[in-house]
Amino acid sequence: MNKISFYSKVCSCLLFILIFQCYTAQEHPSLILTTKGVAEIRANLGRIPLFDETLASTKSQIDAEILNGIEVPIPKDYSGGYTHERHKKNFLMMQKAGLLYQILNEEKYAKYVKEMLFQYEKMYPTLPLHPQTRSYARGKFFWQALNDSNWLVYTAQAYDCIYNYLTVSERKTLESNLFRPLADFISLENPKFYNRIHNHSTWGNVAVGMIGLVMNDKKLVERALYGMKKDGIKEGEKDNDGGLLKKPGQKAGFFANVDEPFSPDGYFTEGPYYQRYAMYPYMVFAEALQNTRPDLKVFEYKNGVLLKSLITLLNLTDTEGKFFPLNDGQKGMSYYSRELVFSVDAAYLFGEKNTGLLSIAEKQSEVTLDNAGFAVAKAIQEGKATSFIKKSVAYSDGIKGDQGGVGILRSKGSTEEITLVMKYAAQGGSHGHYDKLSFSLYEGGNEILQDYGLARFVNIQQKGGGNYLKENKTWAKQTIAHNTIVQNESSNFEADYETGDQFHSDKYLFDANNPNLQIVSAKESNAFPGTEMHRVLALIKEDDFENPFLLDIIKIKSKTSNQYDLPYYYFGQIMSANFKYETPNILSPLGTKNGYEHLWKIGEGSQPEGNAKVSWFNNDRFISLTSAVSKDDQLIFTKIGANDPDFNLRNDPGFMIRKTNAKDTYFVTALEIHGHYNPVTEIGNNTFSNIKKLDIVYQDDQYIGIKIMTVGGDLSIFLFSFQDADKNSTHNVSIDGKIYSWNGAFTLIK
């Protein structure tokens, strides 16, 4: 044996020992803090400002909790109620106290966790199912097994931190009476909750996995990673949204839950609000696995989709960091949430040390009290932070990235970025909305054309216990609640989940190469059978416009004659309309079903010639909508709130263009954000639309030509090919005897 060979063998051997150690070592802590990490943190206390600040505020919070005393009430309430909020607070406090024990090495924190754990241990064995019965998978501490899983994910970390503080017998008591039974309850006793592809299941998997790692229980870890082989779920069994609980051959467990909801681009099919919610279990378990089972290379799984998804999620925010409320999403949720604080830190440490993440962490102005948070705070102190640049981008949806997606256009405005978000994705699971080809528009953090979001007041007990309100189904999910086409007052797929889940829209093109002419376009052929819809949304920046303006073109081709409605939901007050309209003396709902029953019709008119123009005023800004309409189009003003016996809906206004008895048709609309009014100087500037005329000057099955004339008399023609998105194709059309030629699917000729 030569030397090289000898060393090679020694190395292999060491490597084996190392790997073996990693797998079996029972160092504690090892989930998000490691012994090495703790040593480094302790050695640097007082030197890393952001870490020290978070530590100080956490310490003061936990010290106050310790003073307040431990409360472990008998479970009783829905979310928003006392027992729910107390148990929720308990697991959050335990986790933090555990970290403090490790970092500050003060016994009182370990003692606090230990005492609380033993109160839970005392209660658990005789605890029945939670008395509130609304959930399909009731928990014990909480009304949903989901929240019990939250509890275990956090508590596992607390247990990890005080593991070595406890005696062997104490650990045995806790594990036998509390942790293992709870892990089994979540999984074995709740297969419909645990063994699915769903954000709920991810929480379940991770709860079982995290406690499994601390307890060094390989069975639990296996069950977490790969699900349960036997779950008793019958073929064809559906959940209460009408979706299959399990598709044939469907895998389960953590890895399956990484596989399924994420596209290769890291887009989470349920949408950003739920991605944010899911992010924490994904990242915390990945981090724990990376620390304890590096052999699994979890962060490399599916081309590193977990780390990628965090970047994607950050891009799915407005300029203030608030998530676009695609599908069910409560407005206001943002990257300031604790899940994102955790994930941003983790993605920095375990990813490629993306310094853009550091600037997000700076804005969050806190870090996690663990290895990752320390690394972030240290890098910030070292001045490594750079801006996190959000670009115009298209994200694919679907496991393989072939199920449509979401396109975001970002264009610099005079004061704020104008942001457009178009959705042409798959159904998005049970939280999906029937909103094919819908979009929303922002100026900075202000919604100009809004997506309604969800009909729910999360954790506000007065409103249905903080749960989904029935108006979520009757209004928020319906197509009419979105800025997109509704055919015959129905919803996409007749709002049938199982049908909708089989289809997706298709991206036609996404091109943001020219910052002055950014375009996203997609097609939808299944939402209204027999009808093809093709939408083009462009942000166009021209010198004589204060801001990039939106050009919205929808081409509809149908086998039948239909009524098409195109609503735009805005905020603010109508300033002017260039057509006559009547406001009724008595308000009636616009329709009787599919969400129409929730709209008051507050005005109706028509424009006998040319363009309909409506301007409104919000946040001291003017917004003008100009649409090329025909004299037969009905122009309808609406307000949300009809048939709303509990005042569950926001009473936001809308403007709708309705075409009746139409087969093949176009909707062509421009929208400008302009002007400003200062209530102190009482001076308004640029308060009028800059578009004098918007005309369809060419249309056939292949092309459309739109002429835009400004008030100043400038002309531009937008030309678009509906059938060939190839960048290298050449197109020609003849308009008024003049030949226009261009390369690629679109052009804007001045």
Place this chain on the structure above:
Amino acid sequence: MNKISFYSKVCSCLLFILIFQCYTAQEHPSLILTTKGVAEIRANLGRIPLFDETLASTKSQIDAEILNGIEVPIPKDYSGGYTHERHKKNFLMMQKAGLLYQILNEEKYAKYVKEMLFQYEKMYPTLPLHPQTRSYARGKFFWQALNDSNWLVYTAQAYDCIYNYLTVSERKTLESNLFRPLADFISLENPKFYNRIHNHSTWGNVAVGMIGLVMNDKKLVERALYGMKKDGIKEGEKDNDGGLLKKPGQKAGFFANVDEPFSPDGYFTEGPYYQRYAMYPYMVFAEALQNTRPDLKVFEYKNGVLLKSLITLLNLTDTEGKFFPLNDGQKGMSYYSRELVFSVDAAYLFGEKNTGLLSIAEKQSEVTLDNAGFAVAKAIQEGKATSFIKKSVAYSDGIKGDQGGVGILRSKGSTEEITLVMKYAAQGGSHGHYDKLSFSLYEGGNEILQDYGLARFVNIQQKGGGNYLKENKTWAKQTIAHNTIVQNESSNFEADYETGDQFHSDKYLFDANNPNLQIVSAKESNAFPGTEMHRVLALIKEDDFENPFLLDIIKIKSKTSNQYDLPYYYFGQIMSANFKYETPNILSPLGTKNGYEHLWKIGEGSQPEGNAKVSWFNNDRFISLTSAVSKDDQLIFTKIGANDPDFNLRNDPGFMIRKTNAKDTYFVTALEIHGHYNPVTEIGNNTFSNIKKLDIVYQDDQYIGIKIMTVGGDLSIFLFSFQDADKNSTHNVSIDGKIYSWNGAFTLIK
């Protein structure tokens, strides 16, 4: 003649010369800048930051204007339109350019003013009345003589600054062809505009006075100070609001306009929005008079009411400096307006050097480029600024202070000040609202219970040329548009101005000595003949309430049976109600006239036992209203916006308590601002009302006793005497066999 006598004579003589000089000296500038002031400013350039910053930004603004070139278009538009806004900009720019010429001593600024003046001079002689005919007193440059007066007030200052730059012959040309004809036009040719007690007249008087001072034209100055002896206004002649143009024996001119609208406390009867507007001419002319006619002692006039009124006006703002929108007032107007920048500076220099004003000037972050602004900036640099403390205060209305008034209660809340504004004033002139005993409530700068303000979009041309909308009369002025009692769906004085103008409410008591129990109370006997209303509003601070809560008691005594409505206008969305209510499938207006035609009735219910409680949610805050109602009371949810064919009204919600067939009755309501919801953590705290029960436990003609029981079981009893507000009186009532005794009109017994 002894020495003393000799010196005495010399002194007298010198004094005479001095006075004479002051009166006749033609030093320029002398209005808001003096030669001495200019010298001091020039000597300190670059040393006084706030002054230098204002100077730099003004310079850059005027330099840009000079580059842009002069535009003096033929008058054509209403406010908001091009010619209006251009002429308005012109006088503002000329005034600033004049100041820059003096301070920087650069000829280009004088040249700019001169050239613009000569363009006006060229246009004026042949200029007809403004083509827009809506005003009762049309101008020439603008649609109202009022705006022409604005023009002259500012332009006089510009002329003063470049006076010495012009040749004698140039001055003569300007004075003969432009200034004197314009001054005569405003006054002699528009007596109904000029010779009244009205904020319009003040502008007219000051315009004539300012140009008179510069031209050293004593006739014009006399006309400004004391009005015109002959005005041809017929006795009994009324304006379009139905008010007498001139009461018999009424004086006119500047001093009369100081006498009349201000109470001795400095409250301006039209309300703060118009006081702000009027403040500029009052202060600028006072300053100019003080500099040129110190013999008039203008700042001492009527016990120094001008300076006092500025302090009063600053107190009529919320914590963000926004004026309470009493009477016609556009929301958002604040002490950041240019009128207040000017007035704050002037009040500092010409008043008692109130250092609190300096902190307001710091917030304004600009000063005027004149003697006063320099003094303020210098004092700030010297570190003299102190906080401007706004206290709870009652201001009297009426020339003699005997016509009711306005009471403001300010109480420290958990995060923000809770501010209550009660109005029990006189009619308030043509901009007055029929809102006797109304109030509004703020938390910091947020309106909790709102005063609607006016129905107008000032200077936004799309909305009726920026002028008053018809809904101002049909809605905003009506009693139902306010948080106060409406009898039989009518308005106070049947909304008849002439009647309303004869009466006022009466303060019953105002007591803010105890910060934990602040009270304002007033009575009204004329608004609904035969009915006496007595309202008590208390801000009560108790330990187990997050914020001071409002207790609102209204005692009504009538000769007849009536319907009484008490609306509360709020912002946000209903979270819960403790009574059953129906929401109609079809919305109808609540009534047919007096503003009721503008309210949609969106829900109605009743509470068969005890208290009606409604909670709503706004700005992440919860607000709960608890009212002691009877089973016959109708509880009505409303929304503003019916019969609004041009969408001129904001669609704000209201909650109304209606008592029918009532003669003598009480409304007793508590309102709590509590809790917080964080959309990022999704945690809501203190989201429920803390009041379990609100009961009237004692009532007779003299006393009322209200028992308040909290959720925690704490009891307190509020006792109030309606007939004896004397602080030294002793009262006794027996409740449930127990005798309660107290001193003064009210007490809160725990």
